[in-house]
Amino acid sequence: MGALAIDINDAELVVASDAALLAAEPGFARVDRGKIVTGADAKAAARLQPRQTSNRFWSALSLEPGSAGADIGKSAAELAYAQLDALWRAHGSGVTDVVLVVPGTYRTDQLGVLLGLAQECGIPVRALVDTAAASSVRPYPGRQLMYLDAGLHRASVTLIEQDGEAQVGAEHALNQGLAGIADAFARRVADLFVRATRFNPFEHAETEQQLYDRLPQWLVQLQGDERVELELEYRGDQFRVAAERDAVLGVAHGFCRALAQLVAQHRERGLHLVVQVADRLATLPGLLSELARLDDTVSEPLERGHAARNVLLARSLVAAPSASQVKFVKRLPWRAEAHAAPAAPQQLAIAPAAAGAAAPTHLVYAGFAYRVGAAGVAIGREADPQRRTLVVAASNSGVSRVHCEVVLRDGELKLHDLSSFGTFVNERKVAGETTLNRGDVIRIGSPGAELQVVSVEGVP
Numbered sequence: 001m002g003a004l005a006i007d008i009n010d011a012e013l014v015v016a017s018d019a020a021l022l023a024a025e026p027g028f029a030r031v032d033r034g035k036i037v038t039g040a041d042a043k044a045a046a047r048l049q050p051r052q053t054s055n056r057f058w059s060a061l062s063l064e065p066g067s068a069g070a071d072i073g074k075s076a077a078e079l080a081y082a083q084l085d086a087l088w089r090a091h092g093s094g095v096t097d098v099v100l101v102v103p104g105t106y107r108t109d110q111l112g113v114l115l116g117l118a119q120e121c122g123i124p125v126r127a128l129v130d131t132a133a134a135s136s137v138r139p140y141p142g143r144q145l146m147y148l149d150a151g152l153h154r155a156s157v158t159l160i161e162q163d164g165e166a167q168v169g170a171e172h173a174l175n176q177g178l179a180g181i182a183d184a185f186a187r188r189v190a191d192l193f194v195r196a197t198r199f200n201p202f203e204h205a206e207t208e209q210q211l212y213d214r215l216p217q218w219l220v221q222l223q224g225d226e227r228v229e230l231e232l233e234y235r236g237d238q239f240r241v242a243a244e245r246d247a248v249l250g251v252a253h254g255f256c257r258a259l260a261q262l263v264a265q266h267r268e269r270g271l272h273l274v275v276q277v278a279d280r281l282a283t284l285p286g287l288l289s290e291l292a293r294l295d296d297t298v299s300e301p302l303e304r305g306h307a308a309r310n311v312l313l314a315r316s317l318v319a320a321p322s323a324s325q326v327k328f329v330k331r332l333p334w335r336a337e338a339h340a341a342p343a344a345p346q347q348l349a350i351a352p353a354a355a356g357a358a359a360p361t362h363l364v365y366a367g368f369a370y371r372v373g374a375a376g377v378a379i380g381r382e383a384d385p386q387r388r389t390l391v392v393a394a395s396n397s398g399v400s401r402v403h404c405e406v407v408l409r410d411g412e413l414k415l416h417d418l419s420s421f422g423t424f425v426n427e428r429k430v431a432g433e434t435t436l437n438r439g440d441v442i443r444i445g446s447p448g449a450e451l452q453v454v455s456v457e458g459v460p
Contacts (some may be wrong), residue, residue, distance in 0.1 A: 004091065005308040006084075006123075007101040007131070008114070010058040011178050011280045013039075013083065014305045015091050018312040021305035022091050027058045027152065029079035031072050038083035047209035054079060055179060059153050061110045085121045091166045095124050101134045101307050103151065104158055104171045115326060129329045132158035135276055135302060135310035136166035137335045140355055144271040146263060149278040152179035155255075157262050157275075167331035172266055174258055178280065184212055185219065185249045188244065189230065196241040199234070222248055223285055224398050224446020226422060226429065246427070249285040258279050260290040263297075273297040279304045289427060289441040292452050298364075310335055360413050360438045363406060364452040365390060376407030379444065379451070392449035399445035406436065413453065415442065 007014040025039035028046060030053040035047075046053040057076035067076040092098075100118065102111065103143045111128060117446045132147040138393075145160040154177045159169035182380045189211060190201045201207040210232050213316050221228045226328030231240045259281070275291055275298070282288060282301035291299045313335040362369040363377065370377055371392055378389045380403040392399060402417035407414055413436040417423040423430045424443040436442075440453040 003097040003099070003312055004095050004097065005099045005101055005134075005312050006087065007134075007305070007308040008058060009103065009131070009149075009280070010055060011150065012240050013058075013087065014308045015087055015451050016089050016305045016308035016312070020311055021309065023087060024304065025083075025087075026055070027083065028053060028055045029039060029057060029068075029083060030054075033075065036079060036082035038079070038086055044213065045209070047212055048205050055152050059105075059151060061113050062108070063113060077117060080114075081117045081120060084117055084123070088123050089120045092123065096124060098123050100125055100128050101131050101311055102128050104130050104132055104168060105154065105173065111328060125326055127327045129332070130168045132160060132168050132171075133166050133330055133332045134307040135278070136160050136332070137310050137313075139166075139334055140274045141274065143269045144273045145276070145429065146266070146273065147276045147278075148259065148263065148281060150177050150281050153177040155259060155262075155281070157259075157266060159266065160276075165331055165333045168351065170266070172262060174262060176258070176283075178257060179350075181252055181255050181284070182212070185215055185248065188248055188251045189215065189218070191228070192241045192243055192247070193232065193239060197239045199232075199239045201232055204234060218243070219249070219285065220447065223448060250425070252285050252287075256284065256287045256290040260294060263291065264294055267294075267297075269294075275299050277301050277452050279306065283447075286427060288450060289443075292441045292450075293439050295439075359411055360436055360440075360453045360455050362454050363390065363398050363442070364454055365392070365449070369454070372406050372408050372413055374408050376405050378402050378405045379442075380404075390451075392444065397446050399449070403444050404430075404442075406442075412436075419444070421445070 003017065005016050012024050013027055015023040026043045028042035029036055029038045030042040030045055030049060032052065042053060051071040051202060051220065054072055057068050057079040060067050060076045061080055063075050063077045065075055066073060068074045068079050090295050100114065102250065115125060115128065119335060134366060135147050136145065139162050145162055147158045147160055149156060154173055154175060156171050156173040158171045161167040161169045171280045194200050201211045218228060218230055222243065226245050228243050229240055230243050263275055273294065273296060277299050279302050288299050293296060314332050362371050375388065378387050379392065380401050381390065381392065381399045382401045383389045383391055384402055398421040400421060403419040404415055404417050414433055415423065415425065415430060415436055416433045417430045425434055425436065425440050427443070436453045438453060438455050442451040442453065
């Protein structure tokens, strides 16, 4: 196998080669009768044994006794060692070189602790690489570049300088992460059960655990369906509630808005912006739509394991000259040509958001802009031989053959829903026809194909 990369993020630790993602597991650990259990097994009992379970040890990485929190009585480093050692034992056979991808938030002493743990595990670490640098594989000339990411307890945006290579600049953070959003979703769902059935899942550890176990799948279903039936079991009884999409997914709105504001606060005036969005945030309901509202901004959602897989393409450049030396790297050469990846967004001259600005003219899908004229553009899963059609990815379910159409009428873009599944503009279902405005986001299907409504100058 040769080389591996391990991406250290408590939301999901990833092990990858340059060809494949080998493992991904949450940063959870539980102490059970003196034995440390990590990953998915620990998370599966986090609500059953909350005081013996921790998901803060990676962010708090320390040798101090008791730093793991709760009633565990161990240091954060002991739990981190247990998880790192288990991953290495499972995937390290035959590996001679390892790159650790690390959060930009780690202090020098925490990097030292991590390196010491890796050495104790027998991991042949050649370099520690900042996540933002590892994730940035292609330049965007004339545009500002940012990297947006989150762990369980913190979210951050990192500025990427593009002076011939990717160089990590300033990082700006929110002290809120994905664990808090998951808790907010769980509380909202529990409230729906209480109102509908008088049953409170949080009153019993086993149903609280059920709720958290099923929550990710419920959220996926709600992104595709307007209404989903949720079910929990307790001592032979079944409790069901019908959940409306907006009633549940709307919980994330405040967090998504805060992330978009964080990006807006640190953008450079006068430049178009590209925001690379880590997969763990790209799947958060509503975030990409919120970012699409920012003027002259294109979001690039990254694939799962992106940083770990792509950093290995520069391994020969970041590897230390000998096994006794380990570099901490915050700048890397561009690596786009060495690995298949989505094409960079087109260089569009997007009209400024000012009073009297031109009406929207184009739809942007998968990095390409499509002008909309009086003849209109049909959108669906199959090409219509009778008219111009924008065919969306086949991986999206809930898409009709001809799902909707957008036409230019009286100087405005009009969207008409033709589907049996529904078309959504800014996460609101269209009732028949609606007028589109610049910055609107159209979503069809599940998990959803998204199209941005923009004004473009100089593109036919």
